[in-house]
Amino acid sequence: MRNFNITAENYDQLVAQALSAARAYEQTDIEEMPDDRFDILLAAILAYETANGISASHGLHSAVGHGGAEGGNVEHASPAGSLEKPGEEKVIEFAAAHPDAVVEPKIDGMAIIVRYRDGRLFSAATRGDGYTGEDVTVKVRGVEGLPEAAGTGDFEVRGELYLNEANLGQANAIRAAAGQAPFRNARNGVAGMLNKDGSTYAGLFSFAAYTLGGDADHLDAMQELSALGFTTARSLLPQVVLAADDPMAAVAALGAVRSDLGFPIDGAVLKVPAAADRKALGEGPHAPKWAVAYKYPPVQVPAVIEDIELEIGKTGRLSIRARFTPVDVDGSTIGYASLHNVQDLLKKDIRVGDTVMAYKANDVIPQVHLPRADLRDPSSLPWEPPAGCPKCGRDFDKSTELWRCTNPECSVSGRISYAVSRDAGLDIDGVGGSTGDALIEADLVRDVSDIFHLTEDQLANLRLGTGEPGADRLLGVKKAKKIMAEIEQAKSRPLNRVITALAMRYAGRTFGRRLAARFGTMENLRCASVEELAGVEGIGKAKAEVIHAALKDNGPVIDRLAAAGVNMGTPAAAPLKAARAARLTTPEGEAMNVVITGSLKGSALGSLTRAGALELIEAHGGRAAGSVSKTTSLLVCAEPGSSKFLRAQELGIKIVTPDEFAQILEGH
Numbered sequence: 001m002r003n004f005n006i007t008a009e010n011y012d013q014l015v016a017q018a019l020s021a022a023r024a025y026e027q028t029d030i031e032e033m034p035d036d037r038f039d040i041l042l043a044a045i046l047a048y049e050t051a052n053g054i055s056a057s058h059g060l061h062s063a064v065g066h067g068g069a070e071g072g073n074v075e076h077a078s079p080a081g082s083l084e085k086p087g088e089e090k091v092i093e094f095a096a097a098h099p100d101a102v103v104e105p106k107i108d109g110m111a112i113i114v115r116y117r118d119g120r121l122f123s124a125a126t127r128g129d130g131y132t133g134e135d136v137t138v139k140v141r142g143v144e145g146l147p148e149a150a151g152t153g154d155f156e157v158r159g160e161l162y163l164n165e166a167n168l169g170q171a172n173a174i175r176a177a178a179g180q181a182p183f184r185n186a187r188n189g190v191a192g193m194l195n196k197d198g199s200t201y202a203g204l205f206s207f208a209a210y211t212l213g214g215d216a217d218h219l220d221a222m223q224e225l226s227a228l229g230f231t232t233a234r235s236l237l238p239q240v241v242l243a244a245d246d247p248m249a250a251v252a253a254l255g256a257v258r259s260d261l262g263f264p265i266d267g268a269v270l271k272v273p274a275a276a277d278r279k280a281l282g283e284g285p286h287a288p289k290w291a292v293a294y295k296y297p298p299v300q301v302p303a304v305i306e307d308i309e310l311e312i313g314k315t316g317r318l319s320i321r322a323r324f325t326p327v328d329v330d331g332s333t334i335g336y337a338s339l340h341n342v343q344d345l346l347k348k349d350i351r352v353g354d355t356v357m358a359y360k361a362n363d364v365i366p367q368v369h370l371p372r373a374d375l376r377d378p379s380s381l382p383w384e385p386p387a388g389c390p391k392c393g394r395d396f397d398k399s400t401e402l403w404r405c406t407n408p409e410c411s412v413s414g415r416i417s418y419a420v421s422r423d424a425g426l427d428i429d430g431v432g433g434s435t436g437d438a439l440i441e442a443d444l445v446r447d448v449s450d451i452f453h454l455t456e457d458q459l460a461n462l463r464l465g466t467g468e469p470g471a472d473r474l475l476g477v478k479k480a481k482k483i484m485a486e487i488e489q490a491k492s493r494p495l496n497r498v499i500t501a502l503a504m505r506y507a508g509r510t511f512g513r514r515l516a517a518r519f520g521t522m523e524n525l526r527c528a529s530v531e532e533l534a535g536v537e538g539i540g541k542a543k544a545e546v547i548h549a550a551l552k553d554n555g556p557v558i559d560r561l562a563a564a565g566v567n568m569g570t571p572a573a574a575p576l577k578a579a580r581a582a583r584l585t586t587p588e589g590e591a592m593n594v595v596i597t598g599s600l601k602g603s604a605l606g607s608l609t610r611a612g613a614l615e616l617i618e619a620h621g622g623r624a625a626g627s628v629s630k631t632t633s634l635l636v637c638a639e640p641g642s643s644k645f646l647r648a649q650e651l652g653i654k655i656v657t658p659d660e661f662a663q664i665l666e667g668h
């Protein structure tokens with residue numbers, strides 16, 4: 001599902017849109033927005049406000065019913081709040097901290113507060129704005145689960161007014177007879193029915209209690225209510241849920257049977273039962289601290305994990321997915337789900353063989369969660385994270401939660417970073433790192449040639465961000481212009497760097513230089529036979545075959561680079577280079593082995609990078625080497641007395657300063 005991109009321009013309008021949806025949700029049967037969309041919008045608004053230091057007064061985050069509910073003429077004895085819905089991770093933490101927490105269905109209806117006097121139903125009101133609510137006494141008399149007479153005392157019961165399947169069917173039959181469209185769902189129906197004047201739907205609800213005023217422990221209070229003739233939320237739970245060993249197992253078990261319950265739930269509520277514990281935990285501003293709600297994703301189906309598969313994605317990140325026995329979820333068959341990251345998987349302790357709940361997140365990417373410990377094979381072993389990249393075996397870069405292989409051979413991102421690097425590639429600043437990943441994720445860049453076909457518009461509108469709702473931002477025009485200029489410059493980089501940027505195995509910096517020096521143009525290089533390639537110093541038959549095949553594979557990439565105007569070498573320059581090359585060849589025409597040591601700073605070659613200096617040697621027909629040996633012809637050295645200097649002296653090798661070397665190259 002698309003995130004909201006909130007800006008100063010659309011902020012007011014999105015707040016108004018959310019308030020309008022909340023009002024419709026609380027007071028009518030109209031759904032202006034699906035719930036998950038509403039929740040994402042709210043999170044995006046909150047993130048934007050937090051990022052910009054806005055303290056808002058619209059009530060979307062603070063007021064009961066998100067500011068969409070109105071008060072009425074019945075005052076509540078104590079405020080009627082909401083429930084914390086802190087997300088799965090926090091709910092798991094809550095369950096671990098309170099293993100005695102009891103689980104109830106989070107029935108998807110509307111809260112009502114009912115008072116009894118002398119054992120008779122006296123009044124009923126909606127939650128309203130939390131302090132006062134609408135009087136709905138007439139509408140709820142005779143509702144199933146809500147007795148007219150209950151004992152002899154004065155007390156207050158809170159619970160959910162909802163439509164079970166039978167209620168919804170009857171209500172929709174009434175609507176059909178009046179020529180009205182059926183309610184979209186049971187939750188919308190209950191809001192619409194309650195807010196309609198008259199007695200059209202009188203009594204056509206169900207009620208389940210979850211709070212009894214007083215100091216009793218929760219389970220005692222619920223038992224008392226049952227004895228008085230109320231239906232309690234807990235009594236609606238099937239045996240599999242009640243029998244679960246711990247709260248999260250109960251939550252999972254309830255999720256598994258939710259579509260067979262016969263009444264709508266949108267989650268489970270975990271509640272600490274003992275009155276003393278509740279008192280100690282206390283109340284938050286809008287919700288008690290002794291309870292949390294777990295919201296179920298739309299539809300989930302139990303699935304058995306067959307394997308946990310590893311893959312390196314196009315940005316080099318390790319992606320982990322669960323393969324499970326295919327199941328039907330909400331009309332489509334799914335067999336895979338993504339498992340986020342290593343930490344997450346270890347924390348949830350999902351294992352091969354486990355039964356998990358599979359669902360479609362935002363109705364697209366399948367996900368699984370909540371391994372059912374009660375169904376686990378006792379001999380199963382915890383999942384173990386991979387020791388290295390599944391493709392190349394190298395250690396992962398673990399600096400972020402998403403582990404990553406940086407080997408260019410393993411991912412598009414690795415190849416692009418290599419291709420644009422200052423050291424080896426085309427030296428394009430601003431296209432590596434997170435910008436590069438964003439380009440790859442947006443499918444704008446699949447190989448190095450795509451970089452040269454980017455437009456300023458595409459760059460300026462590139463979405464950077466964490467994927468968190470509201471956290472998106474754009475690259476912007478200023479940076480886009482800068483990158484476009486970098487790309488323009490990169491078109492004239494020397495051929496050896498263009499070759500290296502293709503990230504072909506065995507055609508790194510050194511061989512890039514040698515291939516460029518030997519063939520002069522990309523065209524010549526592409527036409528070279530395996531034998532000709534093998535003839536290049538240091539390459540040999542085996543590597544030549546690999547390079548030959550890689551050049552073929554890269555044909556389309558090279559064509560696109562050439563079409564964009566990237567330097568492909570000039571035929572005229574090839575013989576010229578050959579003439580210049582004579583400067584670093586022996587009288588027999590063989591390449592001289594040249595070693596450069598120490599800094600070039602301050603010399604005539606001072607503007608060259610190390611890589612540039614090596615390129616220069618090869619361009620003049622020499623062969624750049626790293627260490628001094630018997631085969632060394634020349635040592636370029638600015639530091640007399642260094643170990644390479646002494647070794648060269650010992651072997652009787654010619655030693656020159658960088659300035660002298662520059663003169664040799666110029667032919668003096």
Ligand SMILES: NC(=O)c1ccc[n+]([C@@H]2O[C@H](COP(=O)([O-])OP(=O)(O)OC[C@H]3O[C@@H](n4cnc5c(N)ncnc54)[C@H](O)[C@@H]3O)[C@@H](O)[C@H]2O)c1
Binds near residue numbers: 022110
């Ligand atoms: N689609 C939309 O446009 C839209 C607009 C506004 C709100 N919403 C939805 O409304 C929800 C927020 O409403 P909220 O803040 O009132 O919270 P909530 O409705 O999610 O949770 C609190 C409510 O849970 C109910 N509940 C059911 N079973 C319960 C039990 N066993 N114990 C205790 N309470 C129980 C009570 O009515 C209580 O008031 C969000 O999920 C949001 O998606 C949707």
Ligand SMILES: [Zn+2]
Binds near residue numbers: 392406407
């Ligand atoms: Zn790898």
